[in-house]
Amino acid sequence: MILLxxxxxxxxKWRLTGSDGASVKEGFDLASMPSTLAQLGVDDAPQRVAVSSVGSDQATNELDRLLQAYTSAPVYFHWPRATAGGLRNSYADVTRMGADRWHAMVAAWREFAGGVAVVDAGSAVTxxxxDSGxxxxxxxxxxxxxxxLRSLSGNTARVIFEPKEHVDTRPGTNTSDAVNHGCDWLISALSSRIRQDCTGYGIDSVVVTGGDAWRWNRLGLNAVHRPGLVLDGLFWADREMHKS
Incomplete structure (x- = not known):
């Protein structure tokens, strides 16, 4: 077993997986991890822990200590590389790239093996x-x-609104709708631009992950949805490191 x-x-987010990458258990916060690990038998305990982290050095060190308290398995942090399985990083200094971006790309390249746009619609959007090569x-x-939404709420005293779950790109007739519809309008425009770029670069596939993936797809991205894309890529990165 491998703990990702x-x-x-x-x-x-975490995933307990077998050697084939299939998910055995998953969780969306670290608090749920100890009880899951405690229920595992000796044969099912993770052999190692693989981590993709975008946190500061301090946060990464704290995470390392926490994971070592949860399990006796060795902990490996995986960082962006210049190449991985035919994928070539464009960054001259790969250490400047976020690990989540790299692992999402590793997974997308592994799955599609061709031109692909990778959208991670989380707290930040990447x-x-x-390309096809x-x-x-x-x-x-x-x-x-x-x-x-936080930026508008915190920096504009008179812009008062309630975030809404539904999507709508019509002009708002009150401040709350103007803000919510404006964000959707922007996502819709960006989705259209991504599709235009894909045509220009000869990219055939688009994949999206992250908490707001559904919203992007509703607003025109029409991408393949892979909720665990970063964990998928982390699995392949870890497998490459430990291959015999």
């Missing part, structure tokens, strides 16, 4: 393009929906 951990900006063309980082 995706430590993002706002939460940590968009990365990979496995070359990462670069990408974009922009605020996610919650970050945009």
């Amino acid at each position: 951990v995706d430590a993002g900006n706002t939460r940590a 968009v990365d393009y990979i 496995g070359q990462h063309l670069g990408g974009f980082i922009l605020p996610g929906l919650a970050m945009m």
Whole structure:
């Protein structure tokens, strides 16, 4: 068994998986991990822990200590690399790339083995393009929906609104709708731009992950939805490291 951990900006997700990558158990916060591990028999205990983290050095060290308290298995942190399975990183300094972006791309390249756009719609949104030969063309980082709403709420005293779950791009006739519809309008425009870029770069596939993936798809992205894309890529990165 392998314990995979995706430590993002706002939460940590984990997956207990077999050697084939199939999920055995999953959780969406670290608090649920100890009870799950305690229920495992000796034969089912994880042999190692693989981590993808975007946290600070301090947060990463704290996570390392926490995981070592939860399990006696060795903990490995996986970071972006110049190449992985035919995928080539465009960054001159790969240490400057977020581990979540890299592992999402590793998973997408592994699945589609061709030109693919990778969208992670979380607290921050990342968009990365990979051409048909496995070359990462670069990408974009922009605020996610919650970050945009917090910015408007915190920096504009008279803009008072309630976030809404439904999607709507019509002009708002009150402040709350103007804000919510405006964010959806922006996501819709960005989705259209991603599709245009894919045509220009000869990219055939689009995959989306992250908590707001459903919203992006409702607003025109029409991508393949892979909720655990970062964990999928982390599995392959860990397998590459430990292959015999």
